[in-house]
Amino acid sequence: MKRFQPFWFDEAIEEADLASAKPLTHDIDTGACIIGGGYTGLWTAIMLKQKKPELDVTVIEKDLCGQGASGRNGGAMLTWSTKFASLIKLFGLEQACFLVKSSEQAVHEIQNFAQRHCIDCDCRVDGTYYTASNCAQMSSLAPIMTLLEKHNINHWQVVDKSRLRNTGSDANRRAIFSPHAGSIQPAKLVRGLRRVANKLGVRIFEKTAYKSHIGGETLAITTQQGAVIRATSLTFAVNAWLPSLRPEFSRNVVLVSSDMAITKPMPALLSQLNLHHGAPIIDARIFVNYYRTTSDGRLMLGKGGNYFSFANQVTSRFDKASRYSEILSQSLKYFFNTPMQLDRTWTGPSDRSVSGLPFFGQLKGQNNVYFGSGYSGNGVVQSFIGGKILSALITKQNNEWAGCALVNGALAKFPYEPFRSIGAYTIRNAIRRKEYAQDMGETPSKFDEWLSRLSASAAKLDPDIERLAKM
Numbered sequence: 001m002k003r004f005q006p007f008w009f010d011e012a013i014e015e016a017d018l019a020s021a022k023p024l025t026h027d028i029d030t031g032a033c034i035i036g037g038g039y040t041g042l043w044t045a046i047m048l049k050q051k052k053p054e055l056d057v058t059v060i061e062k063d064l065c066g067q068g069a070s071g072r073n074g075g076a077m078l079t080w081s082t083k084f085a086s087l088i089k090l091f092g093l094e095q096a097c098f099l100v101k102s103s104e105q106a107v108h109e110i111q112n113f114a115q116r117h118c119i120d121c122d123c124r125v126d127g128t129y130y131t132a133s134n135c136a137q138m139s140s141l142a143p144i145m146t147l148l149e150k151h152n153i154n155h156w157q158v159v160d161k162s163r164l165r166n167t168g169s170d171a172n173r174r175a176i177f178s179p180h181a182g183s184i185q186p187a188k189l190v191r192g193l194r195r196v197a198n199k200l201g202v203r204i205f206e207k208t209a210y211k212s213h214i215g216g217e218t219l220a221i222t223t224q225q226g227a228v229i230r231a232t233s234l235t236f237a238v239n240a241w242l243p244s245l246r247p248e249f250s251r252n253v254v255l256v257s258s259d260m261a262i263t264k265p266m267p268a269l270l271s272q273l274n275l276h277h278g279a280p281i282i283d284a285r286i287f288v289n290y291y292r293t294t295s296d297g298r299l300m301l302g303k304g305g306n307y308f309s310f311a312n313q314v315t316s317r318f319d320k321a322s323r324y325s326e327i328l329s330q331s332l333k334y335f336f337n338t339p340m341q342l343d344r345t346w347t348g349p350s351d352r353s354v355s356g357l358p359f360f361g362q363l364k365g366q367n368n369v370y371f372g373s374g375y376s377g378n379g380v381v382q383s384f385i386g387g388k389i390l391s392a393l394i395t396k397q398n399n400e401w402a403g404c405a406l407v408n409g410a411l412a413k414f415p416y417e418p419f420r421s422i423g424a425y426t427i428r429n430a431i432r433r434k435e436y437a438q439d440m441g442e443t444p445s446k447f448d449e450w451l452s453r454l455s456a457s458a459a460k461l462d463p464d465i466e467r468l469a470k471m
């Protein structure tokens with residue numbers, strides 16, 4: 001039986017890719033060994049080669065490059081500008097401004113990189129719309145602009161009625177737009193990065209899984225297949241798999257599904273809906289609805305916060321069609337109220353940190369072993385920054401990336417199991433009830449409001465921004 005693949009990955013992968021997947025069958029020596037062939041691992045490998053062409057870099061990937069989140073995400077290229085309030089609260093104004101500006105710049109850097117290296121990944125930097133898709137969300141858009149404006153880094157603007165139509169749905173009552181965003185075919189980007197890394201001389205071994213490592217200055221890394229890699233540094237770029245491989249992170253993230261649906265091509269309908277651009281449209285709820293189009297006239301819609309995995313196990317539930325297709329269909333109906341034929345649904349694990357922001361650093365007592373994880377569903381652009389951070393750390397550079405606030409900070413923790421899962425589902429159900437009531441124009445219960453606030457960092461739009469904007 002053919003293995004289930006998410007839509008984008010199926011579209012990107014060719015027979016030749018399967019044939020060229022080369023496992024590691026013998027012991028090797030290398031400089032930097034990176035585990036994980038997603039965006040984080042491959043950007044890090046590429047940036048290492050750009051900095052130090054003489055460094056021998058090896059990537060091992062347990063499956064095929066891109067088979068994790070990088071080949072199945074929504075392809076929405078978003079920035080940290082909507083997390084400005086959280087960034088200020090956690091890291092101070094200077095770092096907050098640095099990270100917002102860097103993430104906006106990264107959108108353009110990714111597009112330039114793809115163009116320069118002929119990565120045909122449908123990269124469209126057409127901006128993004130954040131919308132209020134019910135009356136309760138109306139007041140949450142303006143404060144972002146106020147706070148960013150106050151510090152001279154605002155690129156958001158309120159859209160007028162005619163431009164609001166570009167969101168394709170009357171459910172969107174209000175919207176703000178930023179030009180620093182866009183969309184990509186995610187699997188084509190990651191497979192393109194694999195090609196570029198290969199060309200730069202990075203050795204990539206697919207179907208090769210990390211098992212364990214020992215050692216000091218020279219590390220001995222053993223693969224599940226029994227080969228040994230001797231390396232001077234090791235990097236865990238394994239995203240959702242980090243807690244399984246390094247249990248010390250088991251309380252720093254929760255793995256929660258993001259569920260996705262894509263329609264059959266319907267260019268005429270998209271054109272009627274004014275969806276003739278590549279800008280993702282995202283609403284302002286905690287369990288966001290987000291949608292974007294593809295160049296062949298499909299509409300993709302994603303929704304987060306459905307399945308929470310017990311003890312952060314990356315189970316086969318994350319590698320199937322979505323169990324929540326009913327919820328996805330309801331969202332499509334809410335926005336478009338017109339029949340749309342779904343082609344495929346799929347799902348995948350997002351590694352949510354307590355802050356909603358990623359974290360990087362070195363393992364305790366192992367100065368040459370690095371990690372980067374916790375993108376919290378916002379990793380397409382942010383993993384490019386992850387590559388800058390990790391490549392700076394590995395090459396021992398003393399620069400703005402190695403010294404940035406996302407590196408080696410104290411990490412907040414979620415509760416132990418089973419309290420974490422019980423809590424996660426209790427809060428999830430409260431958020432669902434609250435958002436449903438708001439969609440119906442009703443007032444949610446105080447209890448649901450209170451519980452929802454406990455998970456506010458899951459939203460793409462910062463919930464604290466209203467309070468901070470007033471300060």
Ligand SMILES: Cc1cc2nc3c(=O)[nH]c(=O)nc-3n(C[C@H](O)[C@H](O)[C@H](O)COP(=O)(O)OP(=O)(O)OC[C@H]3O[C@@H](n4cnc5c(N)ncnc54)[C@H](O)[C@@H]3O)c2cc1C
Pocket residue numbers: 035036037038039040041060061062063064065066067068069070071072073074075076077078208209210211237238239240241245258259260302347348349350375376377378379380381382383
């Ligand atoms: C369904 C979904 C939708 C999303 N939508 C968006 C979006 O629209 N916009 C956005 O910005 N972000 C989105 N994200 C988040 C984004 O996709 C991720 O943050 C990003 O892809 C992380 O890249 P990564 O390289 O760190 O992880 P991954 O791409 O998951 O790569 C990790 C790799 O490590 C490999 N690995 C694991 N264990 C081992 C081992 N033992 N040995 C060797 N290799 C191993 C895995 O096979 C995997 O390929 C979404 C995520 C999901 C799941």
